[in-house]
Each structure stands twice: as structure tokens, then as C-alpha cells.
Amino acid sequence: MRGWWREFAGLVLPDACGGCGLPRTPLCAACREALHRAGPRRVRPVPEPAGLPVVHAAAPYTDAVRALLLGHKERGALGLAGPLGVALAGAVRAAASRSAGAGTGPLLLVAVPSARRAVRARGHDATRRIASAAARELRRTGTAARVLPVLRQRREVADQSGLDPWQRAANLAGALEVVRGAGRLLSDGRVVLVDDLMTTGASLTEAARALSAVHARPFPALTPVDAAVVAAVPSAFGIKRN
Numbered sequence: 523m524r525g526w527w528r529e530f531a532g533l534v535l536p537d538a539c540g541g542c543g544l545p546r547t548p549l550c551a552a553c554r555e556a557l558h559r560a561g562p563r564r565v566r567p568v569p570e571p572a573g574l575p576v577v578h579a580a581a582p583y584t585d586a587v588r589a590l591l592l593g594h595k596e597r598g599a600l601g602l603a604g605p606l607g608v609a610l611a612g613a614v615r616a617a618a619s620r621s622a623g624a625g626t627g628p629l630l631l632v633a634v635p636s637a638r639r640a641v642r643a644r645g646h647d648a649t650r651r652i653a654s655a656a657a658r659e660l661r662r663t664g665t666a667a668r669v670l671p672v673l674r675q676r677r678e679v680a681d682q683s684g685l686d687p688w689q690r691a692a693n694l695a696g697a698l699e700v701v702r703g704a705g706r707l708l709s710d711g712r713v714v715l716v717d718d719l720m721t722t723g724a725s726l727t728e729a730a731r732a733l734s735a736v737h738a739r740p741f742p743a744l745t746p747v748d749a750a751v752v753a754a755v756p757s758a759f760g761i762k763r764n
Contacts (some may be wrong), residue, residue, distance in 0.1 A: 525581040525742065528544070531701060537601075538595035539553055540553070540589065540594070540601075540602045540635070541553030541556065541585075541586035541587070541589045541590045542586060544591070544643070545634065546601070546640060547734045548591075548599070548601045549601075549602065549605050553586040553589075553590060554605060554666070555585060555696050556583070556585065556586040556587055557580060557581050557586075557590070557605060557606070557608075557609040557752075558580065558582065558609060558612070559581070560581050560582060560671045560759070561580075561612075561632055562578045562580050562612045562615070562616035562617075562750075563578060563579060563616075563753055563759060564576060564577065564578055564616075564760035565577050565578065565579045565720065565751075565754040565759055566758055567721065567722050567723040567754070567755070567757070567758050568713060568757055569718065570723065571722070571723050571724060571727045572727075573727045573728045573730060573731055573748050574575065574726060574727045574730070574749075575715060575726060575727075576620060576692070576738065576748050576749065576751045576756070577617075577625075577720055577723070577726060577748075577749040577750070577758075578613045578614075578616040578620075578748070578749070578750050579613055579720065579750070579751045579752070579753055579754035579762060580609035580610060580612050580613045580750075580751070580752050580753065580758070581609060581753050581761045582753065582754065582755070582756045582759050583719060583721075583755050583756065584756055586752050587752075588753075590602055590606060590607065591718055591719060591752065591753060594606060594648055594651075594718075595718065598645065598646075599629065599761065600646065600651070600712055600733050600763050603654075603655045604652045604655050606655065606718070606752050607652050607653070607654070607655020607656040607657075607658065607659055607762070608655070608656070608659050609654040609659050609752050610645070610655070610656040610678075610716060610750060610752045611657075611659040611663075612753070613673070613750035613751060613752070614629060614631065614656055614667070614714050614716065614750040615665070616750070617714050617748035617749060617750045618665075618712060618714060618748070619630075619710075620748060627666075627668065627710050627711030628665075628666035628667055628668060628710070628711040628712075629657075629660060629665060629667040629672065629712055629714055630667075630668065630670050630707075630708065630710070630711040630712065630713045630714065631653045631656060631657055631668070631669045631714055631716050632665060632670050632671075632672060632673060632708075632713055632714070632715050632716065632728045632729070632733065633647075633649045633650045633653040633669065633671065633673070633715075633716050633717070634649055634669075634673065634698075634715065634716070634717040634725050634726065635647070635649070635650075635673050635674055635698070636648060636649055636650075636762045637675065638713055640716075641674070649716070649717055649718050650669065650671060652716075652718055652752065653669045653716045654669050655667050655750040656716065657727035658662075666711075670704070670707055670708065670713075672700050672701050672707065673698050673699070673700060673701075673729055673733075674698070674699060674700060674701055675697055675731060676697060676698065676699045677751040697728060697732075698728050698729055698732040699732050699735070700732055700733060700735060700736055703707060705736045708736055710757065713747050713748075714732070714747070714749065714750055715729050715730060715734065715747055715749040715750070716749070716750050717729075717747070717749070717751045717752075718748075718751065718752050718753070719751060719752065719753050719754070720751045720753075720755070720758065721752040721754075726749045726751075729749075730747050730749070733747055734747075734761075
């Protein structure tokens with residue numbers, strides 16, 4: 523019900539830019555440009571956790587980009603999923619081009635699942651919504667892509683906010699698993715893990731570990747898994763926060 527109401531409210535209530543609050547536009551030109559200014563780049567958190575796949579990000583998590591992601595995730599500005607998905611699609615293309623010779627078939631976007639309590643509280647799965655928008659953008663521009671919702675939480679995890687990188691890794695260790703019967707689906711294309719934000723890399727590392735378990739099942743081995751996110755903390759780009 524909450525997700526339906528947010529969809530309806532976005533149609534009938536006056537719009538303001540989700541990044542800066544400029545009235546009469548859901549996303550102003552300046553904030554849209556902030557999503558694409560840096561261009562997709564490989565990013566590495568500091569410290570970099572063992573097992574983290576190669577990650578590409580569309581933008582640093584600062585200012586307008588931070589406001590856009592929080593607006594979509596926490597404030598129910600669901601109309602931002604489209605432009606955030608376009609930014610994520612660019613990062614996915616960068617990730618896929620790096621491993622272009624590693625496999626054939628469509629790009630399979632595997633979203634890192636949100637905590638169940640967070641989905642209940644927000645009324646939607648923010649990462650899956652952005653992933654779906656990214657898949658549509660990739661198809662629109664001629665790249666076969668689809669979202670595979672094959673990861674799930676096998677246990678509850680603590681709120682990650684306030685945890686340092688080592689605590690986050692311990693909190694997430696063994697928390698994810700691939701749903702039964704997904705191995706054959708994952709072998710039908712090139713897998714790209716996707717998330718809205720990378721901070722310490724713990725979530726992507728755990729997701730990659732869960733996917734690697736598919737190797738033990740009677741299906742063809744997965745090609746090397748890469749990852750793409752809308753944004754990463756500035757230190758992962760090797761730049762300083764303003």
C-alpha cells in the first residue's frame with residue numbers, strides 16, 4: 523500500500539528536484555549532470571576487502587548525488603529511479619566492457635538485496651527498482667539485459683550505519699545465498715552485481731561470495747563477476763570530499 527501511495531503521490535503532487543529542491547522539476551539539469559560528470563570509473567574502497575569484485579561507479583557520493591539516492595531510497599521519490607538507472611547502466615556498460623571476452627549472452631543484473639525490514643519500512647526495494655531501470659536503459663540502447671532477483675538474505679543483519687569496515691564485513695558474512703534453482707539462469711549470460719551505493723564494499727563482497735557457491739552445483743561455471751554501482755564514496759575514486 524505504501525509503495526502504491528508513493529507512486530500516486532508522485533503523479534499528483536508538485537515536483538521539486540530531488541537533488542537541490544529546485545521547484546517544478548523532478549530533476550534539474552545541474553543535478554542530472556552531477557550523475558554523469560565523472561563518467562563510469564573503477565573504484566576501490568580503502569581498505570579493500572578480500573574477495574571484492576572489480577567495481578565501476580557512475581558518480582562520487584557527494585552533494586546532489588547523495589541527495590538523489592537518499593530521496594529515492596528514504597523519501598519515496600520513486601520518479602528518480604529512471605535517471606539513477608541511466609547512471610547505473612553506464613557503470614554496468616563499463617563493467618561489461620572490461621570482461622567482454624569472458625562470456626556471451628545478455629547482461630544479467632543481480633541486485634544486492636535490501637534488508638527485509640528496510641523494504642517493509644520503505645515500501646519498496648530501492649536497489650531492485652534502480653536495477654530494473656538500468657536494464658530498461660541498456661535494452662533501449664541495444665544491449666540485451668535483464669534483472670535476475672536470485673540473491674536473498676538467509677538471516678537478519680544489523681543496521682550497517684555506524685559500523686567500521688571490519689564490523690560491516692563480520693555483520694554480512696554468510697548473510698546472503700542464491701535461491702534454489704538459480705544456477706542455470708546465472709549461466710545464461712554475463713553476471714554483473716549491482717547496488718545503489720558502495721561504501722566499504724562489504725555488501726558486494728558478500729554477494730560475490732554467495733554467487734561463487736554456484737560453482738559447486740551441477741551447472742557451467744560462472745564467468746568472472748564484475749560489479750556496478752550508481753555511486754561510491756569519494757575516497758574510492760581517489761579524490762577528496764569538498
